[in-house]
Amino acid sequence: MTELSPYHEDQELDNNTSDNIHFRDILEQHISRRSLISKTASGAVALTLASTLTGCNDDDNSNNNGTPTTPTNPDKKPEKLTFNAVAKNLNDIVTVPEGYQATVLYALGDSINPAYPEWDDNNIPSGPSFQFRSGDCHDGMHFFGLNAATQRFDESVSDRGLLVMNHEYINPTFLHPKGPTKVDGRRPEDEVIREVNAHGVSVIEIKKDQTTQKVEVVKNSVFNRRITGSTVMDFAGVAAGSTLLATGYSPAGRQTRGTHNNCGNGYTPWGTYLTTEENFIGYFVRSAGDDALRRPEEIIALKRYGLKAGSSSRYAWETAKGGVESQDLYDRWNADVKTDTASSDYRNGPNTFGWMVEIDPFDGRQNPVKRTSLGRFAHEDSACRAVAGQPLAFYMGDDSRGEYIYKFVSDAKWDTKDVNGGYRAGDKYMNAGKLYVAKFNNDGSGQWIELSYGKNGLDQSNTVYPFGSQADVVTFARLAADSVGATKMDRPEWCTVNPENGEIYVTLTNNSNRGSSYPTDAANPRAYEDLYNNETVQKGNVNGHIIRFRETGDLTTAESFKWDIYLFGAEASMASNINLSGLTDNNDLSSPDGMWFDPRGVLWIQTDDGAYTDVTNCMMLAALPGQIGDGTKATTSNGTETLVGKKVTDDTLRRFLTGPKECEITGIAMTPDYKAIFINVQHPGEDSADYATANSHWPATQTNPGNTTARPRSATVVITRKDGGVIAG
Numbered sequence: 001m002t003e004l005s006p007y008h009e010d011q012e013l014d015n016n017t018s019d020n021i022h023f024r025d026i027l028e029q030h031i032s033r034r035s036l037i038s039k040t041a042s043g044a045v046a047l048t049l050a051s052t053l054t055g056c057n058d059d060d061n062s063n064n065n066g067t068p069t070t071p072t073n074p075d076k077k078p079e080k081l082t083f084n085a086v087a088k089n090l091n092d093i094v095t096v097p098e099g100y101q102a103t104v105l106y107a108l109g110d111s112i113n114p115a116y117p118e119w120d121d122n123n124i125p126s127g128p129s130f131q132f133r134s135g136d137c138h139d140g141m142h143f144f145g146l147n148a149a150t151q152r153f154d155e156s157v158s159d160r161g162l163l164v165m166n167h168e169y170i171n172p173t174f175l176h177p178k179g180p181t182k183v184d185g186r187r188p189e190d191e192v193i194r195e196v197n198a199h200g201v202s203v204i205e206i207k208k209d210q211t212t213q214k215v216e217v218v219k220n221s222v223f224n225r226r227i228t229g230s231t232v233m234d235f236a237g238v239a240a241g242s243t244l245l246a247t248g249y250s251p252a253g254r255q256t257r258g259t260h261n262n263c264g265n266g267y268t269p270w271g272t273y274l275t276t277e278e279n280f281i282g283y284f285v286r287s288a289g290d291d292a293l294r295r296p297e298e299i300i301a302l303k304r305y306g307l308k309a310g311s312s313s314r315y316a317w318e319t320a321k322g323g324v325e326s327q328d329l330y331d332r333w334n335a336d337v338k339t340d341t342a343s344s345d346y347r348n349g350p351n352t353f354g355w356m357v358e359i360d361p362f363d364g365r366q367n368p369v370k371r372t373s374l375g376r377f378a379h380e381d382s383a384c385r386a387v388a389g390q391p392l393a394f395y396m397g398d399d400s401r402g403e404y405i406y407k408f409v410s411d412a413k414w415d416t417k418d419v420n421g422g423y424r425a426g427d428k429y430m431n432a433g434k435l436y437v438a439k440f441n442n443d444g445s446g447q448w449i450e451l452s453y454g455k456n457g458l459d460q461s462n463t464v465y466p467f468g469s470q471a472d473v474v475t476f477a478r479l480a481a482d483s484v485g486a487t488k489m490d491r492p493e494w495c496t497v498n499p500e501n502g503e504i505y506v507t508l509t510n511n512s513n514r515g516s517s518y519p520t521d522a523a524n525p526r527a528y529e530d531l532y533n534n535e536t537v538q539k540g541n542v543n544g545h546i547i548r549f550r551e552t553g554d555l556t557t558a559e560s561f562k563w564d565i566y567l568f569g570a571e572a573s574m575a576s577n578i579n580l581s582g583l584t585d586n587n588d589l590s591s592p593d594g595m596w597f598d599p600r601g602v603l604w605i606q607t608d609d610g611a612y613t614d615v616t617n618c619m620m621l622a623a624l625p626g627q628i629g630d631g632t633k634a635t636t637s638n639g640t641e642t643l644v645g646k647k648v649t650d651d652t653l654r655r656f657l658t659g660p661k662e663c664e665i666t667g668i669a670m671t672p673d674y675k676a677i678f679i680n681v682q683h684p685g686e687d688s689a690d691y692a693t694a695n696s697h698w699p700a701t702q703t704n705p706g707n708t709t710a711r712p713r714s715a716t717v718v719i720t721r722k723d724g725g726v727i728a729g
């Protein structure tokens with residue numbers, strides 16, 4: 001049953017075979033060596049701050065009545081980190097600093113409705129019941145304060161709120177009573193329903209005791225809700241109603257069912273949640289003979305997004321036989337041309353995923369909305385930069401090897417009166433605007449290249465893809481980006497905005513093919529070898545890095561920027577031309593992925609690693625970064641020049657937490673009083689051979705370290721201080 005073997009997120013597709021490195025780039029590499037030196041000699045970039053400049057957590061916000069809300073940022077950024085760093089370890093537990101406590105809040109299968117009983121390892125609930133239970137593989141997450149009087153978003157409230165989180169994918173080994181099965185070549189329908197429902201998003205109400213800081217799920221809240229791989233969603237934006245989105249379910253291309261592979265997240269300044277559709281393509285099958293029934297441009301697009309003819313699906317949902325649900329709900333995962341028209345089959349099914357999805361956690365009546373103007377790719381995360389009076393900018397990564405960083409700039413200028421505007425505000429800010437892709441020059445400058453139909457060669461005459469409309473451009477954003485020469489990055493993951501100065505940070509988690517199929521450049525400068533377990537050779541950018549950039553003039557609409565590399569992941573013992581940030585045992589890390597600036601300006605960095613896990617489980621660190629230009633130029637072990645930020649110290653980067661065995665740490669949220677921080681532990685024990693021999697028994701081990709029998713389950717953890725104080729304060 002190889003097709004049902006566990007999915008590993010690091011099985012990232014290599015679909016970017018575009019040849020967009022031209023002679024011009026090679027010439028620039030030569031020029032840049034000189035300009036790099038002169039730029040650095042002329043001093044760092046000026047960093048005077050505009051007083052209006054904030055991230056999405058600006059305390060400029062007022063509610064719909066124009067009444068100012070209580071400032072949410074009463075606590076200043078700490079001058080240095082003082083908690084005791086957590087040591088690297090391989091223990092099967094979440095470890096936090098002395099004086100802190102970690103409590104499991106919400107684990108796979110936990111009920112969010114009093115009518116559904118508590119989880120029981122030995123009595124796995126039915127597939128349909130997972131509409132009222134936690135999904136699997138918890139990922140991106142955000143806390144929305146809930147105003148008791150208005151029942152709407154209030155960024156100043158900490159004791160009541162909606163915690164919204166992604167359930168990226170599933171670990172079928174532990175989701176089902178005895179792992180995944182097939183009967184006569186078909187997946188049993190109840191298993192498929194359980195799997196589809198274990199994907200998507202959770203909205204749960206939580207309450208926090210203001211004295212003890214104890215956090216609990218409010219199980220009978222009317223806000224508790226699951227959005228799954230079957231939930232009806234609307235399309236909005238430039239591709240809505242396009243023939244590219246026409247399916248048997250929605251011939252007019254206005255709706256689809258479900259969201260899946262929701263990885264990183266985002267949130268809007270008006271109080272809605274953004275969920276991303278990352279490795280969506282793996283859910284579809286396409287027959288070997290299907291190419292013969294397709295137009296040439298369809299084949300180009302399917303190949304670029306990773307659905308070559310003859311592709312099988314990760315979970316084989318298309319094999320289920322309908323009974324409880326209609327057959328059509330399963331047939332839609334087969335993307336073959338089956339009829340005369342796209343309006344009566346699911347050849348366009350893959351086009352209905354890969355979008356940024358808006359969910360109003362305070363409004364359960366309206367459908368979530370897929371915001372197509374932000375482009376279609378393996379969306380990892382998004383960060384919104386909101387400056388009152390300027391258009392909004394949404395920064396987004398496409399997480400596969402050699403993919404790109406994008407930005408969407410709204411036509412509408414941010415007006416704080418739109419706080420709590422729900423989907424109406426989404427229509428205003430996310431449907432009309434411009435999509436850009438980033439090009440990083442080797443001299444520390446960069447350009448945003450506009451991806452608009454009719455500009456930059458994006459028209460019918462384009463040799464990469466014959467673009468006929470903006471709907472084509474956004475649906476096949478990767479092809480548009482290829483044709484304008486965007487920079488191929490080392491797997492762009494999470495994006496976040498520094499609330500102090502508006503600089504944007506993006507994690508580039510790793511790239512095993514950097515230095516081979518992707519030549520190094522200044523923005524992706526490392527290719528080296530490292531041993532895992534003293535035997536297996538790992539190559540390329542083994543440990544990842546974090547790039548940051550600052551818009552010209554600090555404008556969200558800027559079409560150019562300056563960049564440097566804030567941090568290089570490395571093992572503390574690596575050579576100084578690999579460990580370029582000066583990491584020590586208290587803060588060395590590999591494969592940065594989740595990342596978020598809290599409103600004070602503390603940067604939280606999480607890892608989803610497979611390169612340093614011979615030494616330590618995945619982790620979360622706290623950081624106090626400086627600013628672009630605070631470091632120097634550097635030359636990597638492979639001889640590539642780059643710009644690296646100031647070296648970190650024990651005061652500016654410390655390991656705050658380590659996770660249990662074989663997990664990823666992801667998802668970060670905090671109450672506005674900074675007294676509770678939430679993280680997700682994803683896929684503990686993911687390399688277990690089968691359900692009966694688990695490599696991890698977390699979360700049971702969190703309270704009973706000796707447990708050797710419990711099923712490993714992904715879960716949300718809340719961390720508070722034993723003295724009730726401010727986290728990392």
Ligand code: FEO
Pocket residue numbers: 009168263264278380399493593
């Ligand atoms: Fe789902 Fe790119 O991590």
Ligand code: CA
Pocket residue numbers: 530531532533571611612
């Ligand atoms: Ca190693």
Ligand code: CA
Pocket residue numbers: 263264380493593594608666
């Ligand atoms: Ca991720």
